[in-house]
Amino acid sequence: MANLALYRKYRPRSFGEVIGQEHVVQTLKNALMHGMVSHAYLFCGPRGSGKTTLARLLAKTVNCENLGKDGLSAQAGEPCNRCSACQEINAGKAMDLVEIDAASNRGIDEIRELKEGIKFMPVKLKYKVFVVDEAHQLTKEAANALLKTLEEPPSHAIFILATTETHKMMGTIVSRCQRFDFRKLRLEEIVQRLGIVAKKENLEIEKSALELIALSSGGSFRDAESILDKVSTSAAGAPMKRITADQVKELLGLVDINLVTQLTQLLLEKKGREAMKFLSDTLEQGSDPHEFAKALVTHLRYAFLVKISPDLENVLLAGYTKEQKESMKKQTSLWEERDLQKAVELFLVAENKMKFSYIPQLPLELAIIETTERK
Numbered sequence: 001m002a003n004l005a006l007y008r009k010y011r012p013r014s015f016g017e018v019i020g021q022e023h024v025v026q027t028l029k030n031a032l033m034h035g036m037v038s039h040a041y042l043f044c045g046p047r048g049s050g051k052t053t054l055a056r057l058l059a060k061t062v063n064c065e066n067l068g069k070d071g072l073s074a075q076a077g078e079p080c081n082r083c084s085a086c087q088e089i090n091a092g093k094a095m096d097l098v099e100i101d102a103a104s105n106r107g108i109d110e111i112r113e114l115k116e117g118i119k120f121m122p123v124k125l126k127y128k129v130f131v132v133d134e135a136h137q138l139t140k141e142a143a144n145a146l147l148k149t150l151e152e153p154p155s156h157a158i159f160i161l162a163t164t165e166t167h168k169m170m171g172t173i174v175s176r177c178q179r180f181d182f183r184k185l186r187l188e189e190i191v192q193r194l195g196i197v198a199k200k201e202n203l204e205i206e207k208s209a210l211e212l213i214a215l216s217s218g219g220s221f222r223d224a225e226s227i228l229d230k231v232s233t234s235a236a237g238a239p240m241k242r243i244t245a246d247q248v249k250e251l252l253g254l255v256d257i258n259l260v261t262q263l264t265q266l267l268l269e270k271k272g273r274e275a276m277k278f279l280s281d282t283l284e285q286g287s288d289p290h291e292f293a294k295a296l297v298t299h300l301r302y303a304f305l306v307k308i309s310p311d312l313e314n315v316l317l318a319g320y321t322k323e324q325k326e327s328m329k330k331q332t333s334l335w336e337e338r339d340l341q342k343a344v345e346l347f348l349v350a351e352n353k354m355k356f357s358y359i360p361q362l363p364l365e366l367a368i369i370e371t372t373e374r375k
Contacts (some may be wrong), residue, residue, distance in 0.1 A: 002341065005225070005229055006201070006225040006229045006358050007222045007225040007229075007276070010225070010269045011053055011335055012050075012057065013079070013090060014057070014078045014079060014081065015028070015057055015078055016078065017063075017194050018184060019189045019190075019192070019221065020049070020189045020221075021051075021054065021183040022055060022355070023052050023180075024182065024265055024359060025054070027351065028054065028057075028058055028077075029077030029078070030077070032058075032062060032077040033077040034063050037058075038177075039104075039157065039158055040158070040160075040177040040272055041055075041058070041178050042161045042166075042169070042173075042179045043055060043160065043163070043180050043182060044164075044178035044180065044181050045181060045182025045184075046183075046184050047164055047220055047222070048219070048220025048221055048222035048223050048224075049184060050219070050221070051133075051182055052099075052133060054132065055129075055162060056089065056131070056182045057131075057307040058160065059089060059094075059097050059129035059131070060086055060089040061078065061120055062129070062158065063089070063094075063096070063125040063127055064079045064080055064083060064085055064127070065079040065083035065084065065085050066082070067227070069078075075100045084256065085124070085126075088125075088267070090175075094124075095124065095311050096122040096123055096124060096125040096127070096128045096319065097125075097151055098117070098131070099131045099133065100114065100130065100131065100328070101132075101134060101228060101252075102133060102135050102137045103137045104137075108139065109139040110142065111145040111146050113180075114130065115145065116147075118130070118153065118154060122156055123283045126127065126155070126156070127158050128156055128157050129157075129158045130157065130159050130160070132161045134159070134161070134162070134340075135162060135173075136163045136164070136168035136169050137168075144174060146173065147170070147172055147173055147176070150173060150176045151176060159177070161173070161177060183206045184218075184219030184220070185220070186219075187211065187214050187220050190213075190214035190217060190219075191207065191211055193224075194213060194225070195207070198210070201232060201233075202226075203243070204242040204243060206242060206243065206244050206245055208244075208245040209231075209247070210228075210243075212230055212248045212249065213227045214244055215240070216252055217256065223303060224243060231243060231247075231248060234247075234251055253288050253291050254291065254294035254295075255291050257262055257299070259287070260292075260295050260299045261324065261331075262278065262326050262329060263275060263278055263279065263296065264281075264296070264303070265374060266372075267371050268335055268366065270373075271372065272372035275368045276319075276365060279346065279361065279364060283361055289354065289360040289361045289364065290351075290355075293363075293364055294351060294365075296347055296348050297344065297348050297351050300326065300344045301314045301344055302317060303331060303332045303343050304341060306328065306329070307332040307335065307337055307340055324369060342371070346370055346371055347367050350363035350364050350366065351364075
């Protein structure tokens, strides 16, 4: 276990450990408790939101030898994690749980082989479960070959298709599956779960540092665990001490929000010369120009959205301190909505141009000049 990545080491082994997808979890548990499991499911949503995890949990629970016999399992719709079926799936050794990566097995030959395998009864488990990840990448011919099987599968087979791009799925396949839409995880959900993982790993880390990790994950708990893994590795061998937010910023190359706030204030006051010098000084001190540009665009976007709808403040500024929130509100109150919108557009264009610029900060400098010289 010591060599496993955190996202594998702490993969949920029961529905109760899954965070953020309560609507999906409750429906699946109801189906399991009342014997209403469908023959085909479609899990849609962003990466790292728990699609594959819930697919494996469904496969394990529907095959659990104690489901319907053990009082707790029968009532809660949870796998017992004690029977041989649960243990085989937990260990990744179950021959009747077939996982297919459609990104690399997307052709009709692979689907024909799958269809041949479906005909045979499960080797040991009650159901043979097929999990097709990135299902939208199946070729048209492969998807058509799979369609007939989804229409009339054998009673011992269950299909779970997972995709990050539902719009690329064939409508006929979508219509034959029970569809569940997964959402991005909220900051507080990720922070809470990361705190549990850090505690199990005996990792002393500030809550503000966990919040930075959560913000950097983009709503993906798998990405958050990978970042935490990186942070814990960097701290390995060092004297035991609490990992701080500043250490996480340095390790991940994150830009201090205070720096972005200061530049935003100079843009608001139309101080072009001072803004150019501030940018130059900040980059000379080691800030990555691309990361700084992304942080600036994000900050301006937040300011624009808070200007339009103040109710969004708690959601958008969850990672800001009280002082930073006050500074943001003060800036948005002084900035005209039209000018703020234009600033977002200018720096978004600049951030995109930086990828191809021989001098990375040049598009930023031009955006500063245009923003501060606008009447």
